[in-house]
Amino acid sequence: MSTGDAAATTLFADTFGGAPQVVRSAPGRVNLIGEHTDYNGGPVLPFAIDDRTHVAARICSTPGLSVVSSRAPGEVVTVDAADLQPGLVSGWAAYVAGAVWALAGTGAAVPGLEVAVHSTVPIGAGLSSSAALECATLAASAMVAGVELDADTLARLAQRAENDFVGMPCGLMDQMAVTACREGSVLYFETGPGTIRHLPFDPAAEGLEVLVIDTRAHHALADGEYAERRRSCEKAAALLGVGLLNEVSDPAGALDRLDDDVLRRRARHVFTESARTREVVRMLAAGPVAPIGPLLTASHVSLRDDFEVSCRELDLAVDTALGSGALGARMTGGGFGGSAIALIPTDRASVLVDRVRSAFADAGLAAPAIRAVQPSAGLL
Template sequence: MDLPAVPVTGSLAESFGAAFGRPPDGVWHAPGRVNLIGEHTDYNDGFVLPFALSRGVSVAAARRDDGLIEVRSRQAAAAVTAPVDGPPVVSEGWPDERSWAAYPVGVARVLREHGAGGATLLIDSDLPQGAGLSSSAALECATALALRDLHGVQAGRPALARLAQRAENEQVGMPCGLMDQSASLLCTAGHALMLDCRSGLSSQVPFDPAAAGLTLLVVDTRASHALTGGEYGRRRAECEEAAALLGVAALRDVEDLAGALGTLRDPVLRRRVQHVVTENHRVEATVGLLRAGALPEFGAMLNASHLSLRDQFEVSWPEADATVDTALLAGARGGRMVGGGFGGSVIVLTPADRAAKVRDAITAAYAERSWTPPEFLDAVPSQGAHRLS
């Protein structure tokens, strides 16, 4: 049966009514995130410090009791209807034009174990895909919050974050850590989230660059990444191998870095360990700086993190390196790649009165290299996932 086209103007609730012939039971929103510092530490049981963006994914949803989940999007032509009681989505071999639907269907299949059932969903997003701002986790969390409310699932936000992570790990086949889902569900406006990825414990850390005369720019390098590819999984496997050789549960437990580096013979594993251990220290140091109101000094942490991600963890890419170098030459205090790597975005901390100069310099650097022009995104610490209506 041919479905009516999804209107791309008007409210999401209005588009839902036009597409499905009935109003939604509610609309939910989950934000994307920027990780200030703490990259590739989450799946090593370490520390991270993300904050929520104002941009994200919204889901209009209506409960259904026939055991099916029907998913449509304003950004994709394909519609997907699948049983909630089904195998891992990754095993079903969905074609590329349907792959985006694996995230909400996967969440529904995990939440089914906790009493959730079917739903009809219409999705809208203003996050650029492939920019390293966690559009997939925002989609998972908006879906999870909607299904929880529609079916009365008893799960607090920390538990819901772990369930959304499970969906990405088991259903989509992406071995991500807990950070992205926790950031989308737990962050509050004007704060970054200090998260211990082992215990799940978190605390809110004040983060207000504007009050300190600073601007945090998010630069979408337009070099898209797909983390379900092999490189991300390889980095995780290398970390697990190093932890096993060192006799620790996770690299978070390495206390004597020099001793660990002396124990490991493989230079690749030594580089991976050096990054994870020092990055955890940088997260803790950054929390201290932010709590002390020393935001300008945070720039040095960004620079050190980027160099480590580039040289020790080897996940940076040419556009990211050029963005950081150009920003520093134009007067920024610091910058680094964010996300899993191999494409995506960069954050740059700059005095507010130099922000325009920094943006112009980065744009010019891309033009000189004949790269696709970068995009600059709003980076104000914003509210976590919530119900809109």
């Protein structure tokens, strides 16, 4: 039993008495490149990290849901069966309730559940804490209910929970990364056709590290800006006569047909980010990791200038990382706060850490959390 599984089991016993029937865990994720392309039918390239969310569950006699989290161990949230409906559960428990609701929506006979959650995935850092919670809850609930779910089905149910229960119109990248990623690989997911491919990814073999810089800036995608970007992409696609922007066969010509400057810039990001992601895939399949650095940086510039989802803290992290010897750096996740990543030679990593911390202190900002990550296992 892993340390996280043991922590969830102990919390369960302390709260509900006795042992859980199952414990499942799901990771956070870093997106190497391919931002805001998933809901546009484009490619993404995430990998799982070793921060995980562990969910312990057991059938109980009372219909509905009782759930506790190690982040608020004395607070048991109880949701009546009649309240397992969109809009009736708020806060962190909505992700658990949404997962149970989505499973019940398949026609499965979902019993009353007691659930304990222990997580080390930072909240609001752009590392998919919500998808990890949804997927681990779905996996545990399905096992208790005797329902078999493959990775694709589980990911899509988790997306439905976030879209329709929580109210966050995310694409499928996070949930698919959480369920399908493999240790030592990045996940090449073409969201349009739904195809996946695992590419070996071992920066350490080249003397490199991927550092995650959690800026500690507020990151709450359900508060409107993310949804607005998605609406802009949908409007641009409609004006171009396609269902999704990545269905456009002539991106350059399509941009000339968009008169609205904002829509043109939003579409240009999607077109160029999709091209960058596929180029990174080609480069990783062909050889070393180091040459992808400039494409990571170009991704950040596009997200900052064309998609306008960066912020002061993310830009400072990226600019300082590049000035410290990073081969490439970019914000990762939906934006408006959260984390940046930097690809850097291992012998320069401590320099980057010191300089980023100093830059944040000089700017009067909270100290960022910085650490190296490596591709880890998906749902367990």
